[in-house]
Amino acid sequence: MKITGLGHAGMFIETAGGSILCDPVIGPSFFGSWFPFPDNRGLDWERFGAADFLYISHRHRDHFDPALLRRYVSTDIRVLLPDYPTDDLETDLRRLGYDNIVYTQAGVPLTFGEMTLMVTPLRAPSDGPIGDSSLSVDDGTASILNQNDSHPLDLDKLLSFSKPDAYFTQVSGAIWWPMVYDLPQDAKQNFARLKRDAQNKRAMYYIDKVDAPHVFPMAGPPMFLREELFRYNGLGEQNDSIFTDQREFLEHMAIERPEQKGHLFVPGTEVEVMSGDVRVSQTLFTDEEIARIFGDKWAYLAEQARSRQDEIRAEEASRATVMPPEQMLAEIKEWWEPLLRRARTIRNGVGGNVRFRIGDLDMVVDFPKAKVRHYAGEECVYWYTIPADLVSTNIRDREIDWSNSIFLSMQFEVGRSGKFNEFLTTFLKCLSRDRIEYVENWYAEQSDQTEDARLDEWVVQRRCPHLRADLTKTGKIEDGVLTCSLHDWKWDLASGRCLTTQGHPIRARAVADADRADTAAAV
Numbered sequence: 408m409k410i411t412g413l414g415h416a417g418m419f420i421e422t423a424g425g426s427i428l429c430d431p432v433i434g435p436s437f438f439g440s441w442f443p444f445p446d447n448r449g450l451d452w453e454r455f456g457a458a459d460f461l462y463i464s465h466r467h468r469d470h471f472d473p474a475l476l477r478r479y480v481s482t483d484i485r486v487l488l489p490d491y492p493t494d495d496l497e498t499d500l501r502r503l504g505y506d507n508i509v510y511t512q513a514g515v516p517l518t519f520g521e522m523t524l525m526v527t528p529l530r531a532p533s534d535g536p537i538g539d540s541s542l543s544v545d546d547g548t549a550s551i552l553n554q555n556d557s558h559p560l561d562l563d564k565l566l567s568f569s570k571p572d573a574y575f576t577q578v579s580g581a582i583w584w585p586m587v588y589d590l591p592q593d594a595k596q597n598f599a600r601l602k603r604d605a606q607n608k609r610a611m612y613y614i615d616k617v618d619a620p621h622v623f624p625m626a627g628p629p630m631f632l633r634e635e636l637f638r639y640n641g642l643g644e645q646n647d648s649i650f651t652d653q654r655e656f657l658e659h660m661a662i663e664r665p666e667q668k669g670h671l672f673v674p675g676t677e678v679e680v681m682s683g684d685v686r687v688s689q690t691l692f693t694d695e696e697i698a699r700i701f702g703d704k705w706a707y708l709a710e711q712a713r714s715r716q717d718e719i720r721a722e723e724a725s726r727a728t729v730m731p732p733e734q735m736l737a738e739i740k741e742w743w744e745p746l747l748r749r750a751r752t753i754r755n756g757v758g759g760n761v762r763f764r765i766g767d768l769d770m771v772v773d774f775p776k777a778k779v780r781h782y783a784g785e786e787c788v789y790w791y792t793i794p795a796d797l798v799s800t801n802i803r804d805r806e807i808d809w810s811n812s813i814f815l816s817m818q819f820e821v822g823r824s825g826k827f828n829e830f831l832t833t834f835l836k837c838l839s840r841d842r843i844e845y846v847e848n849w850y851a852e853q854s855d856q857t858e859d860a861r862l863d864e865w866v867v868q869r870r871c872p873h874l875r876a877d878l879t880k881t882g883k884i885e886d887g888v889l890t891c892s893l894h895d896w897k898w899d900l901a902s903g904r905c906l907t908t909q910g911h912p913i914r915a916r917a918v919a920d921a922d923r924a925d926t927a928a929a930v
Contacts, residue, residue, distance in 0.1 A: 408549040410573065411455070411690075412676035414447030416470055416555040416626040418575065419455045422546035424522025427487070428458035429542065429553060433475050435715075436468035438797055438816040439722035440636055441629040443469075444652070445700050446711060447674035449691055456480040460519075461505070462487040462526070464555050465539045466496050467811055469581065469629065473503055485509050489528040489540040493841045495807065496538065514564055522546045525568050529557050532833045532846045533873075533894075537808075543568040549680035552617065555626050556581060558609070558893050560876045562616050572680050574619035575672065578610040578656040579627025580649040583814050586639050589822030595647040602649045603642070605895035610656065611663050612881070612892045621685045623672035624656045632712040633719055636817055640708050654701045673697070727803040729795045732768035738802050739770070740779040746834075746843050747777035752850040753843075756830030756910050759788035766795025774831075789831055792820040808836040827908045862889070864918045865900050872898075872911040889913065 411419040413431055420427040431452075434442045456479030463471050463486075482504035488497055490513045497508065511517060511526040528540040539557040544550070545568070552571040559565050585598040614622055628650030631640050638644040641652060651659075657669040668685075670678070675691020689697065700707050730738065747754060757774035762782050769782040797813050806812050810832065813819055837843050860869040863884045871878055871891045881892045888906065889898045897906040900915040 408544070408546055408551065408680045410551065410575075410678040410680070412623075412625070412672045412674055412678075413450060413455060414443035414445070414674040415629075416464065416577070417443075417447070418553065418625075419458065420544055420551070420553075422522045422544060423548060424518075424520035424546050425459035427460040427462055427524070427542070427544065428455055428480065428484075429462045430464050430470040430555060431455065431475055431480075432469055432472040434469070434472065435632070435718055435722060436472070436629075436815075437812060438726075438800075438818055439719045440631060440633060440816040440818060441469050442632055442711070442715065443674070444628055444630040445673055445692070445707070446630075447691075450674055452479045458484065460485050460487055460509070462542055463496065463500070464489070464542070464553075464557070466499060466808065467556070467581070467815070469815075470555070471496075471499070473499075476503055476505075483507060487511055487524070487526055487542075489526050489538065491528055491538040492530050492845050493537060493839075495839075495842075516543075516568060527557070527559060527565050529559060530849075532837070532849060533829065537837065537842055537845065541565065543571070545569045548682060549573070551575065551680065552619070554613065554617075558613075560893070562613075562880075566617065571617065571619045572683055573621045573623060573678060573685060574614070574617050575623045575625055576610060576613055576617075577626035578606065578624040578653070579651050580606050581627065581815065582649065583817050583821075584649075584827075586643075586648055587817050587820055589820060592645065592647065596645070599643065599647045599649050603651055606649065606651065607656070607659055608892055608895065611660070614660065614664055614667065616880075618667075620667060620683070621678075621680075622660065622667055622669045623676075623678065624653050624660075624669065625672050628652050630708055630711055631817070632708070632715050633818075634712075637708070637712060639817065641704060644705075652701065652704070671697070673700075723796075726796045727799040729766060730799045730802065732766065735765065735768050735795070735798065735802070736770055736779070736781070739798075742802075742838065743772065743779050744777060746838060746840065747772070747774065747779075749840065749843050750777075750834060750837075750847060752847050753830045753834050753837075756850075757788065757828055757834070758909065760785045761831060762787040762790040764790070764792045765798045768795070774834075786824075788825065788828065789821065789823045794818060807839040807842060809838065810836040825909075826906075829908045830910070859914070861918065865889070866916050866918060867900065868914040871896070872905070872913050889915070 409421040415432050416430040418429045461484045485507050486505050487509050514527050516523050516525045523545045525543040526540050541557045542553040550569040550571050551573045554576040556577045585595045639648040641650050660669045670687050677688050679686045754774045761772045763770050771782040772779050837846050858869045859866050860879045862882050873896045876893050883890050887900050898913040903912045905911040
């Protein structure tokens with residue numbers, strides 16, 4: 408088996424039973440903000456576009472590049488479609504002309520000649536744009552796991568496919584926190600450090616559990632080549648950003664997990680896997696070029712910025728004409744209010760007003776009352792400032808996931824009163840009736856009054872209130888605070904209160920209290 412790196416999360420897998428093109432992206436993505444790092448335009452895209460199968464892991468535009476697909480990938484290709492609860496990805500693909508769909512089932516292997524593959528989807532509201540997935544491939548000569556951005560909960564089931572010889576996984580963030588937030592600079596620096604640490608811990612958790620002998624960090628970081636975003640490349644010019652690069656993570660991994668071999672995986676990297684033997688070579692860059700890309704990164708990024716402004720200007724020219732404020736308010740009101748009325752759990756979870764300053768429009772979304780109106784000085788739990796052309800374009804395109812457009816573009820500002828509110832972010836990525844109904848039902852099913860488990864000196868509900876991870880595997884307690892390592896969410900066990908966001912309390916008792924209760928029940 409041979410795997411060629413295509414940049415970001417992209418790869419081309421050649422097996423004894425056929426080839427798979429995975430998540431190919433040239434970009435720029437997210438309103439012209441994200442470019443793959445390093446530059447991947449020099450690859451032979453005609454060759455990779457002639458694959459036997461196309462696999463798009465999820466709808467995020469740093470994984471799904473319609474312009475690249477239209478240019479290089481025939482609409483006759485067989486498309487491996489993850490088993491998602493809503494049909495948004497399928498609709499996007501069919502709109503591009505891709506009708507040769509292979510409907511995969513969650514965690515069920517499919518065999519094509521000598522190649523067996525399995526797509527494992529995730530379906531929680533916070534999994535990408537309601538859905539993320541991993542791809543397992545085995546052709547009898549080798550087994551690999553392409554986890555990309557997904558954070559699977561049931562690793563035992565995933566790894567029952569076969570133990571991977573090579574493991575490809577995200578190690579860099581895809582988020583806008585804390586860079587765009589209204590915070591003092593020292594707070595941004597501290598929060599960015601904590602976020603990078605959390606990302607490293609999560610990546611190392613999976614590396615430890617998968618226990619593959621060869622690990623390839625990928626799926627980030629982006630290059631920010633717009634002038635106003637350039638300072639947020641990597642760890643940031645002022646150490647206030649979160650985008651760990653491949654080499655930085657490999658250095659961290661060498662300290663934390665020296666018994667496993669980590670490899671640099673960038674555009675043009677070729678990985679040959681045969682009966683447990685792994686050979687790695689580079690076909691696009693020389694050793695000297697790679698040394699400069701990572702060793703003199705800011706100079707490399709500056710060269711990229713100078714050479715790619717035409718792509719940024721072309722994206723800007725494709726945006727919609729800015730709507731007059733009253734028309735924009737009317738459009739959003741007509742679109743959002745019916746969704747708000749259906750979103751009882753989300754409305755209660757937000758629990759207040761959210762202000763949006765969009766060009767000359769100053770509006771508020773009253774979540775408790777399910778209303779959109781002009782801002783009139785109300786107290787707000789969140790406040791956004793967003794360029795009007797971005798919102799006008801989302802209205803024109805009926806973009807149902809604003810995290811997959813505006814928020815990951817980082818071309819906005821936001822502030823909040825109190826902690827992160829997952830329900831608000833969920834609403835803004837679920838701007839369709841199908842999505843709202845799905846997440847409302849999903850939240851309704853998450854209450855856990857069943858199995859408990861002992862962790863240290865506490866008895867807690869076994870399943871994480873966030874995404875139902877098994878806390879006997881992912882939980883760690885220090886000073887009465889439980890941390891779930893998958894997403895670094897925290898709970899104060901004495902009160903059951905979630906310290907990370909509103910809602911999501913946990914059921915917990917000290918062991919001594921639980922023993923007394925059991926004794927009393929027996930009597």
